[in-house]
Amino acid sequence: MVYGNMGDDCGTGVAFTRDCSTGERVLNGDYLTNAQGEDVVSGARTPEPIAKMKRAKGRLSKVYRDLERLATKLENHFKDVQDVEFTFEHYQLYMLQTRRAQRTGAAAVRIAVEMVGEGLITEDEAIQRIPPQDLDQLFHPMVDPKASVTVLAKGLPASPGAAIGEVVFDADEAEELKKKGHDVILVRPETSPEDFHGIVAARAVLTARGGMTSHAAVVARGMGKTCVVGAQELDVDPAAGRFRVNGRAVKRGQIITVDGTTGRVLLGAVKLVTPKVGKDYETLMAWADARRRLRVRANADIPTDAKRAREFGAEGVGLCRTEHMFFEGDRITLMREMIVAPDEAGRRRALAKLLPIQRRDFEGIFAAMEGLPVTIRLLDPPLHEFLPHTREEIAPLAKRLKIPAAQLERLVHSLVEANPMLGHRGCRLGITHPEITEMQARAIFEAACHVVGRGSKVSVEIMVPLVADVRELMNQTQIIRRVAQEVFQREGRAVPYLLGTMIELPRAALTADDIAKEAEFFSFGTNDLTQTTFGLSRDDAGRFLPFYVEHGLLSEDPFQCLDQEGVGKLVEMAVKLGRSTRRDLKIGICGEHGGETSSVKFCHRVGMNYVSCSPFRVPIARLAAAQAALEEAGVVNRTRATV
Ligand code: PEP
Ligand code: MG
Numbered sequence: 092m093v094y095g096n097m098g099d100d101c102g103t104g105v106a107f108t109r110d111c112s113t114g115e116r117v118l119n120g121d122y123l124t125n126a127q128g129e130d131v132v133s134g135a136r137t138p139e140p141i142a143k144m145k146r147a148k149g150r151l152s153k154v155y156r157d158l159e160r161l162a163t164k165l166e167n168h169f170k171d172v173q174d175v176e177f178t179f180e181h182y183q184l185y186m187l188q189t190r191r192a193q194r195t196g197a198a199a200v201r202i203a204v205e206m207v208g209e210g211l212i213t214e215d216e217a218i219q220r221i222p223p224q225d226l227d228q229l230f231h232p233m234v235d236p237k238a239s240v241t242v243l244a245k246g247l248p249a250s251p252g253a254a255i256g257e258v259v260f261d262a263d264e265a266e267e268l269k270k271k272g273h274d275v276i277l278v279r280p281e282t283s284p285e286d287f288h289g290i291v292a293a294r295a296v297l298t299a300r301g302g303m304t305s306h307a308a309v310v311a312r313g314m315g316k317t318c319v320v321g322a323q324e325l326d327v328d329p330a331a332g333r334f335r336v337n338g339r340a341v342k343r344g345q346i347i348t349v350d351g352t353t354g355r356v357l358l359g360a361v362k363l364v365t366p367k368v369g370k371d372y373e374t375l376m377a378w379a380d381a382r383r384r385l386r387v388r389a390n391a392d393i394p395t396d397a398k399r400a401r402e403f404g405a406e407g408v409g410l411c412r413t414e415h416m417f418f419e420g421d422r423i424t425l426m427r428e429m430i431v432a433p434d435e436a437g438r439r440r441a442l443a444k445l446l447p448i449q450r451r452d453f454e455g456i457f458a459a460m461e462g463l464p465v466t467i468r469l470l471d472p473p474l475h476e477f478l479p480h481t482r483e484e485i486a487p488l489a490k491r492l493k494i495p496a497a498q499l500e501r502l503v504h505s506l507v508e509a510n511p512m513l514g515h516r517g518c519r520l521g522i523t524h525p526e527i528t529e530m531q532a533r534a535i536f537e538a539a540c541h542v543v544g545r546g547s548k549v550s551v552e553i554m555v556p557l558v559a560d561v562r563e564l565m566n567q568t569q570i571i572r573r574v575a576q577e578v579f580q581r582e583g584r585a586v587p588y589l590l591g592t593m594i595e596l597p598r599a600a601l602t603a604d605d606i607a608k609e610a611e612f613f614s615f616g617t618n619d620l621t622q623t624t625f626g627l628s629r630d631d632a633g634r635f636l637p638f639y640v641e642h643g644l645l646s647e648d649p650f651q652c653l654d655q656e657g658v659g660k661l662v663e664m665a666v667k668l669g670r671s672t673r674r675d676l677k678i679g680i681c682g683e684h685g686g687e688t689s690s691v692k693f694c695h696r697v698g699m700n701y702v703s704c705s706p707f708r709v710p711i712a713r714l715a716a717a718q719a720a721l722e723e724a725g726v727v728n729r730t731r732a733t734v
Contacts, residue, residue, distance in 0.1 A: 093185045095178040096127050100150070103128050103178045106141055108162040111172065111194040114201025114371075118155075118162050120175075128176060128187070150182040157184040165189055170211045171220075172202055196221075196228030197366040204371040214378045215726045221375070223688045223714040227251045227352065229372060230707055231317070232363040234350045241358040243336050243347065246297070246322030247633060247648070248354035249308035251707075254295035254317040255348045255360045258341055260329035262289025269293070276349055278334055280327045281320075281630070282307040284476050285484075287418035290316065295349035297356060299325040299334075302633035303650040304618040304683050310415070312683070313390060315399070315707040317351035321633030325356070376404065376710060379717035385694060386701035387712045388464070390681055392416060394455030397465075400706035404713055407464035407550070408456060409614065409703020410681035413531060414472050416452050417445070426477045427488060431502055435526060442530040449531065453538035462548025466614060466681070466703075468593065469531050469567070471556040473516040475506035512622065512629070517557020517593075522566050532571045536578035539586040551588040554614055559598040561605040568609055589677070594665050595619035603665035607672035614703070615662055617682030617690075621649050624658045650683065653690035663697045670698075679703055688715040695719035 095103035104122025109115060121138035123131050130136050144155040158177065161184065165173045174192035178185050194202065203217035212220070231252025234240065256274035259265045262285065265277045269292035277293035279286060281300040290296050290310050295317035298307045302321055311318030326335040332343035341347065341358075348357040388409030389400030393416065397408055417426040422445070429441035456465055479485050482496075485503065489496040508514035521528035532553065539549045555567045568590045579585040590609075594600055595616030603613070622629045627636075629650055639645045645654075653659055662680075669676045679701040684690035686708025692715055694702050702712050 093178050093180045093183075094127075095123075095180065096125050096130075097180060099124050100182050101125055101178075101180050102154075103131060104138065104141065104176075105131060106158055106162065106175045106177060107192050108166050108173045108175070109192075109198070109202055111174075111192050111198050114194070114198035114205070116205060118159055122177075128178075154179045154182055154184050161186060166211065170206065170216075195366070196225035197368075199225055200229070200375050201369070201371045204374050215382075215721055217375060218379050218382065218714065218717050219721055219726070221714060223691075223711040223718065226372075226710045226714060227707070229366050229368050229710075230315070231352070232365045233352060234348065234355075234357070235362040235364045238362040240348075240355070240361050242355050243339065243341065243358050244322045244324040244356045246299075246319040246325075246354045246356065247301075247303055247308070247637070248351055249301075249303055249305075249320040250296075250312040250316060250318035251352040252295075252315075252317040253348060253350045253352065253361070253363050255346060255363070256294040257344050258334070258347055259289075259293075260327070260332060260334075260343060262286040262292075265289040266292040276347055278325075278327055279307070279329070281305065282310070284414075284418050284472070285423075285479065287415075288420075290314070291419075295319075295351065297322060297325075297347075297349050299323060299327045300631070300633060302629055302631070302636060303648055304621075304629040305633065306630070309618075309683065311351075312705045312707070313392065313396065313415075315705070317349050319349050319351055319354050319356060321637070322354075322356055323634065372710075376713060379714050380404070382720050383695075383713065383716035384720050385691070385699065385712075385716035386679075387709055387716060388466075388679065388681075388701050388703040389706045389709050390685075390703055391456070391706060393452060394459050396706055397456045397459040400709060401459065401463075403706050403709035405463075405706065405709045407466070407701070407703075408460060409466050409679055409685070409701060410554075411456060411465060411467045412471065413449070413468060414470055414476075416449060417477065422448055423477060424488070424491065427479075428492060429527075430474045430477055430506070431492060431494070431499060435524075438524065439526050442526055446530050446534050449534035450538045450541075453535055454542055457538060457542040457549045457551075458545075458547060460550075462550055464550040464552055466552040466554050466591075466612075466679075467531075467535055468554040468556050469518070469521055470527055471517050471520075473506075473508060473511040473514055474520065475503065475508065475511065478503045478506060512619075518555050518563045518567055519557065521555070521570070522563060525570050528567055528570045529574055532574040533578060536575050536586070536588075537582065539588070540578065540582040540584055543584060543586055544582075549586055551586060552612060553588060553590055554612075555590075555592045556616070557595060557619070558592045558606065559596045561602065561609050564592050564606060564609045591677070593619075593681070594662075594669075595682075596623050597661055600661040600665035600668075603668035604672045607669040607676055610669075610676070611673075612677035612679070613665065613669050615665070615678075615680040615682060615699075617653055617658065617662070617680055617684045618650065620661065620682065621654065621658050624661060625649060625654070652687055653682075653684040653693055655689075655693050659693055659697075662693075666697050666699065677701075686712050688718075691715035692719040692722070695723070 106120035389405035591612030685702040686704025
């Protein structure tokens with residue numbers, strides 16, 4: 092036995108061989124003289140920083156030097172940063188325990204790259220050592236781990252980072268307050284496309300309902316905006332201007348902090364820390380890029396997202412959800428005009444007004460991507476999602492459209508579906524309303540021709556959503572090809588393009604060999620494929636999935652990590668069937684799983700060409716893809732765990 096509490100020449104402490112917040116190569120930690128480990132851990136006494144030992148006169152500084160020597164020896168042996176518990180008795184140092192130290196994402200990157208420089212580990216080991224999802228921490232403010240917090244509720248960590256703001260319950264109010272310079276948090280029972288402008292204006296979004304692929308989650312993640320969904324303890328009452336949670340009421344205007352990395356909702360303004368992205372990150376990503384086979388694209392709907400995606404290293408746009416272009420500003424009104432038009436002629440008139448807007452957006456995205464592939468998906472959601480629902484929302488729209496409010500109300504009700512996600516959406520819309528597909532195809536081809544005319548390159552891929560049968564796809568490709576010919580003739584130039592489909596329904600996966608006769612590429616929509624394979628509503632599963640995970644009925648939320656045993660089996664089968672028809676079939680994934688480590692590795696193993704994810708997740712996917720390639724090549728991760 093050795094004792095740290097035998098007098099002032101004894102003591103105990105915890106040392107880290109490098110700074111685990113920043114990664115700096117400096118011995119640090121805490122110690123207490125005349126104390127036992129208990130005293131340091133319990134917080135009964137406030138420990139001193141180890142740096143003080145170094146500066147101490149006399150034999151305490153020798154303990155520090157011994158500790159430094161020990162740190163170097165341990166790092167040389169374990170090739171990793173160590174978290175060491177020690178005691179000194181009459182100035183004689185004893186090590187009690189050492190283990191691999193936990194670290195922030197920023198520290199992990201710096202440590203790994205510097206250790207390569209020091210000859211401790213190889214580049215391959217540096218790549219394998221960093222959990223890809225930890226890269227998220229490099230690009231978002233985080234709650235200071237040392238901050239004391241009051242947790243109001245916990246939901247699903249839908250989009251990482253942390254944000255502070257005043258609570259608002261209404262998208263319009265969020266927008267107005269933002270214009271006045273306020274930071275706001277949009278709190279809703281759940282969001283719908285009508286809340287889009289509120290999401291844009293808010294620092295963070297918090298919902299009581301919804302899962303990892305619900306509207307709020309997908310939209311916020313795409314924008315890199317902090318978001319927590321499915322915080323079930325919240326009883327949100329927008330009309331009363333408050334939410335209740337565990338006996339507490341939080342009113343409109345009150346300040347909260349939303350931690351999208353952990354899913355916590357915190358009372359008041361909590362201290363945040365903003366990491367810096369340095370050259371070590373660039374070095375690591377260059378090593379990763381040199382090793383990966385999978386290409387990495389981004390899901391981006393507007394030119395600014397596409398530009399940001401490229402900054403994160405995206406090699407194309409794997410999914411442009413065209414419906415997102417229709418939610419902003421005046422566009423939603425034009426969209427509504429199209430939906431409520433009594434006949435095809437009326438719809439065409441409204442679509443003609445939408446055409447130049449879509450064309451401009453596509454031009455922006457093509458220009459931002461400078462010849463990298465851009466996959467544009469045709470309109471997907473059920474039409475009624477674009478319509479107002481309450482009487483207060485219907486009345487002004489009816490006035491604008493010059494129709495009686497009662498008539499518009501009837502129309503809105505007639506469009507309501509019992510199961511909208513299984514209803515009149517995806518290619519079913521373009522099949523029953525071919526003029527929508529025509530307009531979108533025209534906007535895409537005209538935009539491509541204009542951008543090429545300005546001397547840039549474009550690589551166009553048009554994607555048809557929610558196909559279950561090859562005949563649906565043929566119906567749509569026929570329209571698209573016809574429009575292409577018309578546009579190319581009028582513009583006096585042709586641009587090459589690919590026509591493909593989402594594989595997001597089990598029937599599509601099962602008949603992928605047939606579908607590949609018509610499709611030049613597949614993109615797995617694993618959000619819908621998970622929803623339809625499990626028979627789980629992606630918008631409602633948040634109510635019980637956490638319970639399933641907690642009680643071991645599922646090891647992970649299948650909307651976060653691809654369910655490789657079930658949904659993955661369909662994916663693998665569809666890849667094989669598709670390539671049995673078309674050997675060079677280009678295959679990717681654009682569901683939210685495209686930015687999740689284990690799912691990216693799965694995509695590598697089944698032979699996909701690319702993954703596509705929200706811009707902020709592109710670095711995660713790049714690193715995960717490199718790890719997958721190294722695992723395939725049998726490069727062993729020599730990171731050692733605790734001793
Ligand atoms: C999907 O279903 O995986 C997908 C990418 O499409 P969305 O999320 O828009 O339905
Ligand atoms: Mg889908």
